[in-house]
Amino acid sequence: PSFADEPRSPNKVVDQQTRMQWFRDAKFGMFIHWGAYSQAGGEWNGETNHHEWLQLTAKIPLAEYTEFAKSFNPTRFDADQWVKIAKDAGMKYLVITSKHHDGFAMYDSPSSDHDIADLTQFNRDPLKELADACHEHGVHFCVYYSLGRDWEDPDVPTGRGDKVGFRSNLIDYPNESEKDFSLYFERKVKPQVRELLTGYGPIGIMWFDTYGLITKEQSLELKALIRELQPECVINQRIGHNLGDYKVSEQEIPADGSYDPWESCITMNGHWGYNKADDNWKSPESMVRSLVDIVSKGGNFLLNVGPTGEGVIPEPSVQRLVAIGDWMDVNGEAIYGCGPTPFGDELGKKVKDKSGKTRVVGKLPWRATTKPGKIYVHLFEWPAGELSLPAIPGTIEDARILGMDINASLEVNSIGDRTTIRLPDNRPEWAIPVICLTLAE
Ligand code: H79
Structure with missing residues (x-):
């Protein structure tokens, strides 16, 4: 498909309508929450309700979490298979966690040693393999990046929303007055965003999460950097200060579609990251219903999977995606490229x-x-x-x-x-x- 083969054109001016067209038509994408935390499957010291926030919810000091991250070795990871699972379900884009709140980069990041390449024995770059597989199969490759939380970085202040004493960053770097978000922004955020936009071919979306601490100037600067490197790249609203291309709704579907454009991101069970004890799976029918509801309100559906530490998408998720794909084979023309209800x-x-x-x-x-x-x-x-x-x-x-x-x-x-x-x-x-x-x- 042309979008994947087309080289990006730095500094080209792309108008909003053109940039958003593929996103508007795509309607359905796969969210992937995968990181060092996935190894635990939600279990730590006998508690089984942890997830991608493991470092914080289990109050693990950074040194100990880093040791734990070193054993991440997803030998069964097969990018081609993941992309085929998404594509067969009818998904047109894929958003992978390049760095979640733990600050651990899932790619070989030259600007940080808190990454899969420097810490683990896994001698591969999962993001590169996924990007290549997506581009080969005509799926838009997109990247999640935790902006406002990074529990490895000494300069990220404890956010207003975080309970004092509950936060990993506070355990490891307790002196709030010494923290300076702008140091983190210059040292880690900007270099890593540049790395992602220059090393992995065309990126469909830069999907930011948690923006409480970023200033308007910083959001503008980050946006300008993305526009400079890949003008066609879509940016979600969590870049902060209302500067993104579309709005995100998390774990809910709005009553109407008054935002335009927008996307709902939703889990298949009760967790984003892999939790082996969570059997509370939604039925394929309820997920098709969500997709239809969202599209009838003018939005997109970003449906999450949480692969294991070995690199396997859990079987219950795969089964559900197959069933959704069967429905899409028959009814896809009523989803792709469709606008909202003419009734209401x-x-x-x-x-x-x-x-x-x-x-x-x-x-x-x-x-x-x-x-x-x-x-x-x-x-x-x-x-x-x-x-x-x-x-x-x-x-x-x-x-x-x-x-x-x-x-x-x-x-x-x-x-x-x-x-x-x-x-x-x-x-x-x-x-x-x-x-x-x-x-x-
Ligand atoms: O990546 C997923 C979440 O980890 C992330 N966004 C999605 C896409 C996210 N960041 N912040 N939040 C979600 C909102 C905060 C939720 C919380 Fe909690 C509820 C914080 C404390 C209670 C969930 C449960 C996290 C810790 C315990």
């Missing part, structure tokens, strides 16, 4: 209850997506007999269920300002069937 009534209304909390009431069990000449109605429940829709912006030429017999056109009737679609008695055997409405020119 189905999303319900926000109301404030007595305690002042906002709730959404009156949601309907279907979602709609659209592209020129088409409206797709995704059915969360199968209505008995017929489906009643609000006024259609156009005239329906044809209605049919994606994946069903191509001759099975459905009967459409207009009654007042509503449209009804007669459904066959036998529903399709798969969950969330999609009705494709073709509009007259």
Whole structure:
């Protein structure tokens, strides 16, 4: 595919619309939380509820965590296989943790010795292998970078949101008055962002996390650096100060799609990083439902996997991705390149209850997506007999269920300002069937 082969053009001016086009069309991506912490599988001293925050939640001093990181040896890691799993699920981009809050870089970083190359026996660069596999398979390669937290760096102040005494940085570097975020920014952030944008080919997104401590000047400088090195690279809003290209929603789907563009990042069970004790897996159907809900509100779905310390994507995640891929094989045309619902009534209304909390009431069990000449109605429940829709912006030429017999056109009737679609008695055997409405020119 052309985007992967095309060399980036430093300093070229790329307008926002052009930069965001692939992202808007892609809709579905894979988030990968993988680092030294993955080895523990969430377990430390008998406690099993840890995750990518292990260093902090288990209160491990930096020297001890560094020793632990040295044994990271993901011999079963196969970049090609990971990218194939993502691609077969219908995912168009992949975001990998290049450095999480522990400050441990998952690539050979010349500006830091707290990285996989300097600390471990694993004599490979996972990021390079993933970047190459993505580019070969036509998947946009994207990078997560923890900006506001780095528990290895002596100069990152303890953030307002962190409980005092709970934070690793505070354990190892307790003297707050000696910390200077700008030293960290110059010494580590800028060099590493440059390394990522110059050593791994085209980067689809620079996905920053936690921005509480960065100044507006620093966010601007970081943005300018990215624009200079890879003008086509998309930047998420967590670069700080509202300077990103799109907004991120974490572990939730907004009630409506009032931000544009936006993305929801969500886990498959209760954790981002690998936790071997967490069997609380979401069903494939609920994840397809989330994807449809998000796309009907104009957003993207970034769905997370947490590979093991050996480098294996857990089997329950793989199984679910296969099932999602089966749905996408039939219904992908109602997802990719689609815009939000032309209706809106189905999303319900926000109301404030007595305690002042906002709730959404009156949601309907279907979602709609659209592209020129088409409206797709995704059915969360199968209505008995017929489906009643609000006024259609156009005239329906044809209605049919994606994946069903191509001759099975459905009967459409207009009654007042509503449209009804007669459904066959036998529903399709798969969950969330999609009705494709073709509009007259
Ligand atoms: O990378 C994932 C999280 O580790 C990261 N963002 C996503 C994508 C993240 N950084 N900050 N936060 C999430 C919000 C803070 C959550 C907390 Fe907690 C809840 C901090 C303390 C309570 C989770 C549970 C982390 C420690 C205990």
